[in-house]
Amino acid sequence: MKITVSVIKADVGSVGGHNRPSEKLLASLHNHLKQNAQRLLKDFKVTFTGDDGCLLMSHTKGVDHPEIHKLAWEAFIEATKVAKEQGLYGAGQDLLKDAFSGNVRGMGPGSCEMEFEERPSEPLVLFACDKTDPGAFNYPIFRGFADPFHNAGLLLAPDMAVGFEFTIMDVNYTEGDRVIVLSTPENYYDMAVLLRDPEHYVVESVKARSTGDVAAVVSTSRLHNIAGKYTGKDDPVALVRTQKQFPSTGEILSPYATAHYVVGDNRGSHIVSLMPCKQNAIISFFDGPAIVTAMGFCIHNGIFTESVDLFDQPFWDMIRNKAAEKTMHIRDQGFFGAAMAPMEELEYTGVVERIKLLDKKFIIRK
Numbered sequence: 001m002k003i004t005v006s007v008i009k010a011d012v013g014s015v016g017g018h019n020r021p022s023e024k025l026l027a028s029l030h031n032h033l034k035q036n037a038q039r040l041l042k043d044f045k046v047t048f049t050g051d052d053g054c055l056l057m058s059h060t061k062g063v064d065h066p067e068i069h070k071l072a073w074e075a076f077i078e079a080t081k082v083a084k085e086q087g088l089y090g091a092g093q094d095l096l097k098d099a100f101s102g103n104v105r106g107m108g109p110g111s112c113e114m115e116f117e118e119r120p121s122e123p124l125v126l127f128a129c130d131k132t133d134p135g136a137f138n139y140p141i142f143r144g145f146a147d148p149f150h151n152a153g154l155l156l157a158p159d160m161a162v163g164f165e166f167t168i169m170d171v172n173y174t175e176g177d178r179v180i181v182l183s184t185p186e187n188y189y190d191m192a193v194l195l196r197d198p199e200h201y202v203v204e205s206v207k208a209r210s211t212g213d214v215a216a217v218v219s220t221s222r223l224h225n226i227a228g229k230y231t232g233k234d235d236p237v238a239l240v241r242t243q244k245q246f247p248s249t250g251e252i253l254s255p256y257a258t259a260h261y262v263v264g265d266n267r268g269s270h271i272v273s274l275m276p277c278k279q280n281a282i283i284s285f286f287d288g289p290a291i292v293t294a295m296g297f298c299i300h301n302g303i304f305t306e307s308v309d310l311f312d313q314p315f316w317d318m319i320r321n322k323a324a325e326k327t328m329h330i331r332d333q334g335f336f337g338a339a340m341a342p343m344e345e346l347e348y349t350g351v352v353e354r355i356k357l358l359d360k361k362f363i364i365r366k
């Protein structure tokens, strides 16, 4: 039997600024899924990362199923009512459309889903970021699947030696889904030139070439491309299958030790280091830093095991310090040059409007 795992997340209100959902809001998400679980779901979990609530659901309806997407949409609508009652900040922020039209994609919430035939043991990792955009996953996914410095299995495990197939999306194209399919190892340099530009080209999914099985999926929605203005950062999620024909859990985690620089943080407009945090991490310094959490679990007959918090381990304390230091190094130069996001990524209009006014005052010296 094929199982589908769907992850749908949204920021519909938070406590103390853009920091974390309230307990009541999370309980509302949980209750909504619980009421409908028997009808639609095999199992579910509700988590949060920073100010984003996240629904992890298993079922047998396949990806992009309208009933599953409607369930998630309505869960976030109900949670928005709670957020309004409680006076939470940014109530309903990510619900950008009024009427549900069959799929949450293009409506604000982020989603990633995969359908597969369960292996006898099926380990997965759910990554969730806050205060950054989907391109944040380019670096760790590219390196975790394609670089033997992180993925020793590419050299040591024959199943992986044939490489992986990547679907990459042009997220600036808004008329529909513009994608390219490239495979490692032969298209490695082609992929490098695209993925180095994470605000434009984003890994959408990865497949194992040895078996054709889906290995990873990433939410690719860019809120400012949907709303045409700043409505909060996209705060992406990714789901990765691990072990055997896929990288091991540790190989997939390894690139996060770089604490690479991403666009996001305060007003979605700065460059900071992505900090691997324990689950239920909140947002603090400079409305950031940009964070990523990793929840490991197995699924069996559609039922989730308990989960393990993969960044809750002493090794990552050192990386968290490194991430804070990297962030402080770039924060020291405030808004100058590389410290602030490129013009087209500035999520508030102040700079652009001011430059427009100043532009009229420029003179061309004779």
Ligand code: F6R
Pocket (backbone or CB within 6 Å): 017, 018, 131, 232, 233, 264, 265, 266, 267, 268, 286, 287
């Ligand atoms: C970044 C973020 C925050 C807000 C900032 C101002 O993604 O959510 O940095 O941009 O706190 O928020 P508003 O515009 O809601 O006052």
Ligand code: MG
Pocket (backbone or CB within 6 Å): 011, 018, 051, 090, 093, 232, 233
């Ligand atoms: Mg927010």
Ligand code: MG
Pocket (backbone or CB within 6 Å): 011, 050, 051, 052, 130, 131, 233, 235
């Ligand atoms: Mg958020």
